[in-house]
Amino acid sequence: MVKINNKKLAKFLGFKAIRLLILLIVIAAISFIMIQLSPIDPVKAYLGQRIVSQEQLAIMGEYWGTNLSLGERVMGWLQTLASGSMGFSLIYRVPVTEVIMQKFTASFTLMIVSWIISAVVGFGLGVIAGAKEGTWIDKAIKTYCYILQSTPTFWIGLVFLMVFSVYLGWFPIGLSVPIGQLSDTVTFWQWLYRLILPAITLSIVGIASLTMYTRDKLISVKKSDYFLFAQARGESFWGIIKNHGIRNILLPAITIQFLSFNELFGGTILVEQVFAYPGIGQATVAAGLRSDVPLLLGIVIISAIFVFMGNLIADLIYKYVDPRLRGDDDE
Amino acid sequence: MSEMPWYNRGLFSSLNLRQKTLLTIAITGLVLAIIFICGYMIDANLPTNFAIKMKPPSFEHPFGTDWMGRDMFIRTLKGLSLSIMIGLAASIISSIIATILAFVASVNKYCDSFISWLIDLFASVPHILLIMMISIGLGKGAFGVMMAVAFTHWVNLTRVLRAEVLQINTSEYVALSKRFGKNKLWIAKEHILPLVLSQIFVGTLLVFPHAIMHESSVTFLGFGLSPHEPAIGIILSESMSYLAMGAWWLAFFPGAALLIVVLLFDIIGDNLKRLVDPSQAND
Numbered sequence: 114m115v116k117i118n119n120k121k122l123a124k125f126l127g128f129k130a131i132r133l134l135i136l137l138i139v140i141a142a143i144s145f146i147m148i149q150l151s152p153i154d155p156v157k158a159y160l161g162q163r164i165v166s167q168e169q170l171a172i173m174g175e176y177w178g179t180n181l182s183l184g185e186r187v188m189g190w191l192q193t194l195a196s197g198s199m200g201f202s203l204i205y206r207v208p209v210t211e212v213i214m215q216k217f218t219a220s221f222t223l224m225i226v227s228w229i230i231s232a233v234v235g236f237g238l239g240v241i242a243g244a245k246e247g248t249w250i251d252k253a254i255k256t257y258c259y260i261l262q263s264t265p266t267f268w269i270g271l272v273f274l275m276v277f278s279v280y281l282g283w284f285p286i287g288l289s290v291p292i293g294q295l296s297d298t299v300t301f302w303q304w305l306y307r308l309i310l311p312a313i314t315l316s317i318v319g320i321a322s323l324t325m326y327t328r329d330k331l332i333s334v335k336k337s338d339y340f341l342f343a344q345a346r347g348e349s350f351w352g353i354i355k356n357h358g359i360r361n362i363l364l365p366a367i368t369i370q371f372l373s374f375n376e377l378f379g380g381t382i383l384v385e386q387v388f389a390y391p392g393i394g395q396a397t398v399a400a401g402l403r404s405d406v407p408l409l410l411g412i413v414i415i416s417a418i419f420v421f422m423g424n425l426i427a428d429l430i431y432k433y434v435d436p437r438l439r440g441d442d443d444e
Numbered sequence: 445m446s447e448m449p450w451y452n453r454g455l456f457s458s459l460n461l462r463q464k465t466l467l468t469i470a471i472t473g474l475v476l477a478i479i480f481i482c483g484y485m486i487d488a489n490l491p492t493n494f495a496i497k498m499k500p501p502s503f504e505h506p507f508g509t510d511w512m513g514r515d516m517f518i519r520t521l522k523g524l525s526l527s528i529m530i531g532l533a534a535s536i537i538s539s540i541i542a543t544i545l546a547f548v549a550s551v552n553k554y555c556d557s558f559i560s561w562l563i564d565l566f567a568s569v570p571h572i573l574l575i576m577m578i579s580i581g582l583g584k585g586a587f588g589v590m591m592a593v594a595f596t597h598w599v600n601l602t603r604v605l606r607a608e609v610l611q612i613n614t615s616e617y618v619a620l621s622k623r624f625g626k627n628k629l630w631i632a633k634e635h636i637l638p639l640v641l642s643q644i645f646v647g648t649l650l651v652f653p654h655a656i657m658h659e660s661s662v663t664f665l666g667f668g669l670s671p672h673e674p675a676i677g678i679i680l681s682e683s684m685s686y687l688a689m690g691a692w693w694l695a696f697f698p699g700a701a702l703l704i705v706v707l708l709f710d711i712i713g714d715n716l717k718r719l720v721d722p723s724q725a726n727d
Contacts, residue, residue, distance in 0.1 A: 136568055147577045150582075265699065267661060383661055
């Protein structure tokens with residue numbers, strides 16, 4: 114039974130909360146400065162090639178807030194932050210929190226599904242490669258990982274689209290909802306059907322690093338004395354791998370997987386763009402291209418919290434779940 | 445079965461491992477140099493010829509042609525050399541940043557914790573998002589992307605160098621140097637820099653694949669190079685509109701070419717690491 118020192122845990126979480134707060138303030142400040150520095154005129158970026166009169170331009174400028182001073186903009190944004198809406202999205206015309214909630218839930222399912230796929234497949238391949246070290250299976254898996262690590266995610270997505278959607282015609286080309294249907298009338302199976310291809314593409318990002326990590330860990334376990342002793346007792350090979358190998362490497366592997374939230378979020382942006390999946394990634398690209406400052410700031414903050422949560426869980430596993438690492442500070 | 449090591453079998457069996465590593469580096473480097481120079485020399489302003497638009501790959505046009513009848517092979521080559529150039533500049537800048545930060549971290553305890561905090565900060569926002577923000581901040585285009593990629597890829601190298609500098613700083617000859625009255629700058633220049641120089645060099649090469657991939661990703665999303673430049677990211681995002689029509693060659697070959705370039709740089713980086721750091725050579 115895992116015995117957790119409550120006082121210690123509270124102190125740890127409090128410390129982490131302060132860290133997160135400082136982190137968010139600095140990130141928000143840097144993002145704000147970056148956007149303000151930008152030589153790109155948001156009004157022009159929004160209008161594109163359209164020709165408008167001077168008065169209309171002034172109205173647009175007011176809507177976008179380009180006529181305000183830097184101080185006024187910072188104050189305005191902080192006020193909306195305090196009221197909990199994080200401002201008004203300029204391109205979706207609803208409060209930012211609403212946009213993020215809606216888009217993030219769509220992306221979250223995509224990320225979780227692919228995260229689980231990559232964990233299972235990556236760990237499985239790693240165990241096989243490590244157990245069969247030096248054989249052709251190991252070499253094949255190693256080569257596969259090596260190539261995957263050098264492949265741009267969005268290109269894998271494009272290739273999948275070409276093979277499975279265009280050539281074989283198994284999956285639709287894009288969108289999470291069939292054309293001509295409202296998003297809340299979609300059945301579960303329709304939704305799942307459209308999730309398969311993006312989820313597989315996104316999961317590929319995480320497989321390579323997890324596989325290589327698991328493989329290296331298992332190989333070091335195989336060199337250990339207890340492994341040799343288990344072999345001397347005459348246990349079956351896969352039995353030893355199961356009882357001594359997987360038990361030892363499962364927790365570090367899960368930790369690594371939680372630390373991959375950063376790449377997962379980045380991958381989502383690309384995958385959503387390729388598959389036209391209407392989630393947080395598409396919102397990010399739209400906000401960036403059309404200078405929707407409040408939305409972009411909101412997304413940056415949400416992504417930082419998301420990545421921070423992954424790291425926090427990894428830390429917690431590291432500190433409190435793994436009995437070997439709990440050590441002496443857990444009196 | 446004879447116990448011959450793997451590197452003494454097959455072709456080139458007269459060479460030892462070190463020579464083979466050097467040979468691999470030389471060949472890979474040559475291929476990359478050829479790609480880069482060819483792409484650099486080629487005039488990218490291809491004539492549009494609508495008579496041969498959307499042609500699948502043939503002997504005349506090995507990568508096919510696009511919707512304006514432009515040869516995709518030449519566009520891909522040009523795009524690759526553009527990517528290599530931006531990647532090179534970005535990785536050099538990022539290793540300069542990493543080196544400076546690693547040395548700043550070694551000054552005192554406060555500097556060290558500041559640098560650690562900075563590393564945490566940059567690692568806590570998704571890279572792509574950060575690159576997008578910096579690229580917007582500097583105004584898109586080649587310069588913006590280069591800087592954005594450079595300012596996001598120093599993190600890993602800084603971690604490695606910081607640990608290395610810390611270790612050298614505790615060595616006896618550094619302590620001796622201090623007793624002799626040498627100042628910190630002198631020690632950094634004469635004792636530490638020569639020892640970490642090879643690591644900086646290898647680190648730069650290992651950043652390269654990531655730099656190229658991130659550059660093309662950001663360009664693909666529309667935050668990078670401007671649409672009239674034939675960057676790989678631009679070519680791929682253009683090809684998306686023609687995928688449904690079955691024009692697979694527009695997306696397949698440029699992406700595959702990019703993959704090969706990234707792999708080649710990876711191979712060079714790994715082999716150089718083995719040469720520089722023989723303790724890991726048997727992995």
